[in-house]
Every structure is written in structure tokens, then in C-alpha cells.
Amino acid sequence: MKRTVIAALTLFIAIAAIGCGAKKDDNLDIIGGADGPTSIFLASKSKEDKALSWLYEKGGINVIWGDKISSKDTHGGFHGDGSSLYSYQFTDSSMEPEMEESEYWKSFPISEEVSNLINNSIGDECAEAIPEISNGYYFFYDRHTEAADPYDESELWNRASINCTVALYDADEDILYIFMKDT
Template identity: 30%
Template sequence: MKRILWHVIFCLGGILVFSPVVMYWFIHGSYERYIWIINGSFPFNNFGSGPVQLYLYAGLLSAGLILTTISFKHVNKYLKYAVLFIILLMIFIMSVSCYSPKSVNTQISKSLKIEIPAASIIEYEDSHGGFHGDGGTYAKIKLDGKGAEKSILEIKNSWRMLPLSENLNLIMYGGIKNNIEYSYNLADKFKIPHIENGYWLFVDRHSKSIDNYDDTDLFNRHSFNFTLALYDMDENILYYIEFDT
């Protein structure tokens, strides 16, 4: 009975030693989950903090090392090898799964052709679904620090300065054109403030688009498939929208 107890303690220690890897994967494995976690209730809203994560990982690791150390002499070598093998295997699997070419940062970087620094997305939502993939994607990205300098420079060099074109202004804020009222109001839908000082980029992804950066035919089709990004110079915030109908 005592031998079984030592085996249980050793296995529990192995789980605790491995748990920081699981926690890191759970928090940072995907940006969608990361945003969901840090926008949750206490204590999950603190998981985005570096010091909190450090204390959590250190506590779990310390507890695991203590349990495995005191029980190490009382378990057979086969169990030791088995636990070590499982830990190494799971670390490898989770390390591979954390590297995803379809991460939010990668998708946005590829779409806008600028580099989005890691951990800079502070809000994210994606309602795309169904057979046709209709819906909207929204991201709010804080561009500050050294990692963002290159991105901001690329924006200033290749994007257009505000204000928006007439069509984009209509779809973002609504209005009337040629006696037709447009009430899409995407700015209100995604809670994007009116930006006066900044830059914008429009990408027409519609199958009938001739010029991907021209919004002239935006309202001349039966559906929308476009990407729009707005950079607020005063707040250093980038707003990203994908809209598909």
C-alpha cells in the first residue's frame, strides 16, 4: 500500500512538473483563445500578465519537483522512464501545435503585408461560418514599442492618409448617396471610433475585382468580400476588418 502511495505521489509530481507547459500552451496556443482568456472573469483576466504567469509556472514547477524528489527513491525505474517519456512526448506535441501558420498574427500580417508584432492584439473576434463563410473578422491591435516601429513605417509609406474614400466612408459610418441610404455602419458594429489622423488600406477580395485596391465597384455587386484596415496615429492603434456576405 505504501509503495502504491509513493507511485501516486511521483506521478502527481510529474504532472505538476509538466503542467507549466500545458498552461503556457493553453494560454498562448492560439490568439483566439488568448483573447478569450484575458477578457474573462477573475482570475483568468490576469493570465495575460507576465509576472502572474511567472509565479504560476514557478509554483507548479516547484511543487512538482518537491513531490518527485521525495518519492524518487521509492519507485521503480520503469515508472521513472515512462513518466519522463510521456512528459517529453507531450512537450514535443504541444510545441508543434503552438506553431500554427494560421495564427491570427500571421493571417493579418499576410493580409496587410506588414509584420504584426507578437502579443499586440488586444481584441479579436471572428463570426465567419456557414457554407459560404459569411461573417466578419475584427481585430484591435496596439502598435507600440520597438517591434512596432517597422510596421508603422510600412503603413506610412504604403497606405493612404485619411479621410476615407466616399464608398468606404458610407460603409463604415453610413450615409446617403444618389438618394440611397447606406446603413451598414461597420464602425458602430465593431465599436471603432471616428479617426481623423491616420492611414487606411482597402483590399477588395471579391472574385469580380479587377483592382484589389480600388473600392469604386464596392456597391455595384450583390455581395461584399473586402478587408479594411485603419491606423489611428494619435492612439497607435490599428483596426482590422474582414467583411464577407
């Protein structure tokens, strides 16, 4: 009983702190519940590092050595809707042969679906910050729960919401842009 009261009180305080504008720490995870021990994990990876690791895992190309140029994140609110844009500079074009051979990375021009996602996101400061790219490769991953094939962008507009990630590699500038959209 005492554990249940303590767990409930801790949860109430955490919810109140978030609601009062407390700074959110994305490197802190609390795992546990009222019926068992609670553990607190501190992680050293930032959201940007997680984006590169995630892209490496899903896209199969070693992109984790890029130097961060900038990041924007408009996610927030109750459902976490918004978008993110991370950009990374690379020192050479050594990823291009791997992207050329990959089944998940496609050469430019980008598909109509991906183009519409980026170019028709009016008022989305992340999408608007992506420059015009004419030479490079792109990667698409549909994170929606109803996606039959997450690498297929053809179903992007057939649902009420969008949850996807697009990576755009500018081969002329050696810059990688990772754009995440959640509605």
C-alpha cells in the first residue's frame, strides 16, 4: 500500500512539473511501476545522436560520423505532433557508393509523395529549412502503425495521419538532412 501511494504521488508531481513548464530532459528515462521497483536511467545520447543511430539501423548506411550543423524540433503538445530537422556535414563522399548499392536509398529526383511532404508543409519551419537539392540520394521510412511496408512511400497520403522520416543527402555539399514528420 505504501509503495502504491509513493508511486502515485511521484507520478502526480512529475505530471505537475511538466505542466508547469519544467525543462524536459530527453536523456532521463524512468522505468517501473507501483507494483515493483522503479529504476532511473541516464543516457548520454542526444536526440540528434539517436536520429543518426536510428537512420544507420533502418537505412543500412554508416552515417553516424557526421558533424552536426543544426537542429530544429517543433514536436510538442499532447500527441507529440510536429516535425524535426537535423543536418550533418560529412568530410567526403564516401557514403555515395553505399547509397548507390543500397535497396533503401534512392537517387534523386525524389518521389512525388516525398516532394509533396516537404514542399507542401506550409508553415512548417523544419520543412521550409530544407534547401533545394538536385544531386544526391534520399531515404524514406513510414513509421505509421498501419504501414504494410515502411520503406514504401506510395501509401503516405492514404491515412488520416503521417508519421515518417525522410533523409536527404546532398552529394554536392556532403550534407545529410533528416526530416521527421508526425501529425
